[in-house]
Amino acid sequence: MASLARLRSALPRKLPPFVRALQTAADSTQLQEAASHDEPFNVKLHDDSFRGHNTDIPSLELEVHKDQLINMYRQMTTIRRMEQAADALYKQKFIRGFCHLAIGQEAVSVGLTQALTNEDHIITSYRSHPFAILRGGTVVGLIGELLGREGGISKGKGGSMHVFTQYFKGGHGIVGAQVSLGTGLAFSAKYQEQPIATFTMYGDGASNQGQVAESFNMAKLWNLPCVYLCENNKYGMGTSAERSSANTEYFTRGDKIPGIQANGMDIIAVYQAVKHAKNWVLNGNGPLILELVTYRYGGHSMSDPGTSYRTREEVQRMRSTQDPIRGLQHYIQEWGLASEEDLKAIDKESKNEVDKAVEEAKKLAIPPAENLWTDVYATGYEPPYLRGREREEIHRF
Numbered sequence: 001m002a003s004l005a006r007l008r009s010a011l012p013r014k015l016p017p018f019v020r021a022l023q024t025a026a027d028s029t030q031l032q033e034a035a036s037h038d039e040p041f042n043v044k045l046h047d048d049s050f051r052g053h054n055t056d057i058p059s060l061e062l063e064v065h066k067d068q069l070i071n072m073y074r075q076m077t078t079i080r081r082m083e084q085a086a087d088a089l090y091k092q093k094f095i096r097g098f099c100h101l102a103i104g105q106e107a108v109s110v111g112l113t114q115a116l117t118n119e120d121h122i123i124t125s126y127r128s129h130p131f132a133i134l135r136g137g138t139v140v141g142l143i144g145e146l147l148g149r150e151g152g153i154s155k156g157k158g159g160s161m162h163v164f165t166q167y168f169k170g171g172h173g174i175v176g177a178q179v180s181l182g183t184g185l186a187f188s189a190k191y192q193e194q195p196i197a198t199f200t201m202y203g204d205g206a207s208n209q210g211q212v213a214e215s216f217n218m219a220k221l222w223n224l225p226c227v228y229l230c231e232n233n234k235y236g237m238g239t240s241a242e243r244s245s246a247n248t249e250y251f252t253r254g255d256k257i258p259g260i261q262a263n264g265m266d267i268i269a270v271y272q273a274v275k276h277a278k279n280w281v282l283n284g285n286g287p288l289i290l291e292l293v294t295y296r297y298g299g300h301s302m303s304d305p306g307t308s309y310r311t312r313e314e315v316q317r318m319r320s321t322q323d324p325i326r327g328l329q330h331y332i333q334e335w336g337l338a339s340e341e342d343l344k345a346i347d348k349e350s351k352n353e354v355d356k357a358v359e360e361a362k363k364l365a366i367p368p369a370e371n372l373w374t375d376v377y378a379t380g381y382e383p384p385y386l387r388g389r390e391r392e393e394i395h396r397f
Contacts, residue, residue, distance in 0.1 A: 023048035024293055026107070026265040026327025032061065035335035040065045049269040053251050055258035055288070058276035064268065066337045070346075072114060072267055073332060076106040076325050077347050079130045081354040082139055086129065086146055086160075089358070090302045095146045098173075099160040100127045104297035107324035108231055109134060111270025112199065116278065118167040121189070123182040124201035126161035127231075127296075128171035135168035139357035140364075149364035156367045157375060176202060176209030179228070183215040186226035186287075197278040201229045205236020207250050216287070220257050223286035227277045228254070230291040231264070237300045238309040251291035264292030265322045268331070295322065 028046035035041050040063040050057035083101045090099050102109065109130035112122070122131055132142050137153050145152030146160055153163050161173040169185065172178040182200025189196040206212060207230060219226045230250040234241055241248045251259030262273035270292060277290045295318045299306030306315070332338050373386055373395040382397040 021048065022051055022261055022263060022293055024263050024265050024322060026267075026322050026324050027330040028263075029266060029268050029331065031335055035066070035337060037066050037337065043268065045266070045269050045272065046263070049263045049266065050273065051251070051261040053249075053254075053259040053261075053289075055260065055280075057260060058262075058272050062268070062272050062275075068114070069328065069332055069337060072110050073325070073328050073343065074346050074350065075110045075134065076267070076328065078139070078350040078353060079106050079109065079133065080325060081347075081350045082133065082142065082357075083129060085143065085354050085358050087298070087302070089143070089146065094362070095160070095302075096148070097159050098126070099146065099302040100300065101298050101302070102127050102130055102296065104318070104323070105231065105233060105264070105294045106130065107267040107270050107327075108264050108292050108294055111267045112229070112274050115271050115274035116197070116199070119194075119196055120278065121169055121182070121185045121196060121198040122167075122201070123169035123178045123185060123198070124171065124231075125175065125178055125203060125206065126171060126173050127203070128163055128168075129160070131168050132163040132165055132171065136165040137163070137168070139354055140360045143357055143361035144364045147361055147364070148366065149361060150367040150371070151361075151364040155371070155375065157371075176206040176211050178202065179206070179209070179212045179215045182228075183219050183224065183226060186219065186224040187222065190222070190224055195282055196225065197281050198224075198226045199229050199274075199277075200226055201231055203236060204230060204232040204234070204241050204245070204248075204250060205239070207253065208245060216254050216257055216289075219287040220255070223284070225281040226287045227274075227281055228257070228287060228289045229277075230289065231294060232291055233294050233296045235296070235300070235309065238304060240309065249291075251289050254287070254289045257287050257289055259289035259291065261291045261293065264294035265324050265327065267324055267328050 023046045030044050032042040032044050042061060043064055045060045080103060083103045087101060089095045113134040124131060129142055132153055133139060141153035145154050145158060145163055148156045150156050163171040179200055179202050182198055186198040232250055236244055247253055251261040260273060263269040273290060277288050280288050297315055297319060329343055333340060376386060385394050385396045387394060
């Protein structure tokens with residue numbers, strides 16, 4: 001079986017005749033008019049930024065604004081600095097247990113949240129640190145959670161894999177389980193006639209889960225306003241997409257659900273794809289699959305060096321040629337919206353913010369032992385008592 005897997009991974013991927021490949025460069029968007037510092041201006045995405053399956057692709061032309069692009073850059077640099085800080089803290093053994101970083105995938109989280117409102121739902125798996133920050137959390141709260149501190153975003157009880165905010169539905173540790181939950185969120189919105197789009201995220205590694213297919217069927221049966229967003233970073237843990245999936249075009253795997261594949265390394269393409277997807281589901285068209293093709297620079301988790309199943313040259317090539325932050329930096333400078341010095345100042349601010357947050361998080365208190373009994377049930381819904389590890393170990397509320 002191992003030899004068969006190696007044989008399959010060596011076979012080149014072939015597209016059907018006359019089908020063009022997706023463009024995944026981070027800096028291929030072009031100006032359509034002079035960029036303005038005060039007014040929105042028009043840009044055009046690369047012709048191959050999207051592919052569609054049983055549906056039209058998003059428009060390649062859109063309006064952007066200087067302040068919007070600068071804000072995106074600020075958020076992306078802060079997220080990367082935060083994830084790099086988590087990497088360092090883990091190696092220093094301040095963080096224990098599982099820790100999954102999203103370095104290289106910043107265009108997905110920032111582009112997604114920029115296109116939505118706080119009323120729209122986002123639910124994802126355990127590579128979730130950026131969403132906690134972008135949807136109402138703080139860097140101090142997130143780092144505090146990773147350190148297991150009482151002031152953490154989940155009171156120090158969830159760790160890296162279970163972070164939530166008022167506007168973020170989690171961070172879930174069971175592969176693929178959040179897809180069913182996201183389907184339920186979309187059902188709730190439709191049942192209550194609320195104009196809410198639900199973005200249910202999963203990775204290429206979870207795409208073959210049975211509960212994903214079951215959720216697709218239910219969502220299409222009831223025409224739920226749900227976007228199933230496949231964050232395809234090419235590897236499910238240490239297994240390449242080609243070794244695990246007979247069909248690696250995840251946007252085509254929804255049976256009767258149409259799909260769109262988009263460049264997940266260009267934040268402007270992500271932003272446009274998400275806007276299109278949101279409008280699609282809110283206009284009563286039912287569910288949609290949105291595959292964002294991206295790349296993670298590190299391993300699956302901190303325990304994975306990330307080089308036993310891919311070459312260092314591959315990672316370095318992606319870093320040097322398709323980095324999403326460098327791509328946005330190129331746009332901002334090339335279009336005359338800010339200078340290199342201006343962007344360096346933003347990066348310095350992000351670094352200082354994260355460094356300060358790390359020191360604050362280290363000073364947060366460790367939860368007392370009695371807190372083990374709390375938060376098992378929602379406040380006001382606790383049972384009369386809760387049993388511990390042994391029959392005699394009882395806590396009464």
